[in-house]
Amino acid sequence: MKWQFSSDxxxxxxxxxxxxxxxxxGVFPPGERLPSVRDLALEAGVNPNTMQRALTxxxxxxxxxxxxxxxxxxxxxxxxIESAKQNLAGYQIRNFLTAMVRLGYEKxxxxxxxxxxxxxxxxxxxxx
Numbered sequence: 001m002k003w004q005f006s007s008d009x010x011x012x013x014x015x016x017x018x019x020x021x022x023x024x025x026g027v028f029p030p031g032e033r034l035p036s037v038r039d040l041a042l043e044a045g046v047n048p049n050t051m052q053r054a055l056t057x058x059x060x061x062x063x064x065x066x067x068x069x070x071x072x073x074x075x076x077x078x079x080x081i082e083s084a085k086q087n088l089a090g091y092q093i094r095n096f097l098t099a100m101v102r103l104g105y106e107k108x109x110x111x112x113x114x115x116x117x118x119x120x121x122x123x124x125x126x127x128x
Contacts, residue, residue, distance in 0.1 A: 001027055003044040011046055015054035017088070018044075023063055023074055024085035034064065034072045 001022050005014050022028045034040070034055075041051040055072060058064040062080055064072050075081065100110045 001043065003046075012050050012053045012057070015044065015046065015051060016057050019054065019058055020063065020084055020088060024081055024088060028074045030074055030076045030078060030081060032074050033070065034074065036071060 001018070003015075003018060005011055019028070028034060035043070037048050037052050037055060040055075041048040044051065055064060059066060059072070061084075062077070063075050063084055065075060066072050097110065100113075105113070
């Protein structure tokens, strides 16, 4: 998993979001054992205590659960994973819309730009 951090939010909250993205995108499939806190922290380049805090929060949310001697696992509850995916998508959409409004775009202009970009993507991929 590729870890990226910005200076606009606490690292632990960015870790939470990035692990959630890993779960909803299938990088960490349902029921799979997660790497240890130390391994994840080393991979992400963060303090193990920070990673522990993020994983504890994910446990509270129900996306991850612990088995005492076996480690942490991704939930097998596909509805919960789908709900997390929808929440992440909504968050991204709200951020996008906020940025577009700040640029001075109206709703209709934003929709036209999205349609135009989507058509452009289809052309880049050779689809019609």
